[in-house]
Amino acid sequence: MQRLKNKTCVVTGAARGIGRAIAARFQDEGAIVIVTDMDEAAGAATAAEIGCAFEPLDVREEADWLRLARIVPIADVVVNNAGVTGFEAGATAHDPEHASLADWRAVHQVNLDGTFLGCRYAIGAMKAKGAGSIINISSRSGLVGIPMAAAYASSKAAIRNHSKTVALYCAQQGWTIRCNAIHPAAILTPMWEPMLGSGPDREARMQALVADTPLKRFGTPEEVAAVAAMLASDEATYVTGTEIHIDGGLLAGSAASPG
Numbered sequence: 001m002q003r004l005k006n007k008t009c010v011v012t013g014a015a016r017g018i019g020r021a022i023a024a025r026f027q028d029e030g031a032i033v034i035v036t037d038m039d040e041a042a043g044a045a046t047a048a049e050i051g052c053a054f055e056p057l058d059v060r061e062e063a064d065w066l067r068l069a070r071i072v073p074i075a076d077v078v079v080n081n082a083g084v085t086g087f088e089a090g091a092t093a094h095d096p097e098h099a100s101l102a103d104w105r106a107v108h109q110v111n112l113d114g115t116f117l118g119c120r121y122a123i124g125a126m127k128a129k130g131a132g133s134i135i136n137i138s139s140r141s142g143l144v145g146i147p148m149a150a151a152y153a154s155s156k157a158a159i160r161n162h163s164k165t166v167a168l169y170c171a172q173q174g175w176t177i178r179c180n181a182i183h184p185a186a187i188l189t190p191m192w193e194p195m196l197g198s199g200p201d202r203e204a205r206m207q208a209l210v211a212d213t214p215l216k217r218f219g220t221p222e223e224v225a226a227v228a229a230m231l232a233s234d235e236a237t238y239v240t241g242t243e244i245h246i247d248g249g250l251l252a253g254s255a256a257s258p259g
């Protein structure tokens, strides 16, 4: 299908995982895709495999966004996907009692500051046309408390709210610049590797992580990309300020739901 034919689409953190799947799906849908990532080698390799452009971009860096605005001044779709849990470098305390201020800020810098800067870039790149689609990748962790990942949960909750603010602001300006949030739960990507490990108990650990998920499995990056393609397309022109859960039914009930 060519639902994004000739739309210029920027995807952050697209070297791997969900961002990569979104970039590949957008390319299949006929878009002009710009893969961006702070990992230049992996980002360039992914872009070459997909057959699209690559631009280095650390979402925390305002100067990188200003550079992107010079190179890609007009965009139809921006996906603010780059995100970190804070566990990339190994086990670190991220509970509300023991987390360090530096670790708390580091997670917010990528997830929240990065999304703020990405939305600001997107508005600038879309307002000449007065139309576009901003897609912010939040998380189910932005909807519920996560005792051992406080900064991640806080930053994702803030993304959820900022998406609504951006949607309302753009509507107030008379633009059809839509802004929506996607809330994935467990999607099998490299982000999970530090938690899954490679030992013989990997499979058991995976099963335990999705034991409370009604569909009893991890989601795939491609399943997130399919929803992003819909939100990016002109099939969703009346969809703004909303949020879509991709969670195998997890948030339909809760641990308090009677069995």
Ligand SMILES: NC(=O)c1ccc[n+]([C@@H]2O[C@H](COP(=O)([O-])OP(=O)(O)OC[C@H]3O[C@@H](n4cnc5c(N)ncnc54)[C@H](O)[C@@H]3O)[C@@H](O)[C@H]2O)c1
Pocket: 012, 013, 014, 015, 016, 017, 018, 019, 036, 037, 038, 039, 057, 058, 059, 060, 081, 082, 083, 084, 085, 110, 114, 137, 138, 139, 140, 183, 184, 185, 186, 187, 188, 189, 190, 191, 192
């Ligand atoms: N995988 C899941 O289960 C899951 C669930 C909910 C939400 N999410 C969210 O989806 C998004 C993608 O997650 P993923 O699982 O594909 O992660 P991933 O770790 O596999 O990939 C993240 C990508 O972001 C890039 N990145 C990290 N910091 C960056 C920065 N400062 N600037 C630019 N790029 C940066 C990395 O280089 C990497 O390519 C994240 O926002 C994550 O929080 C993932």
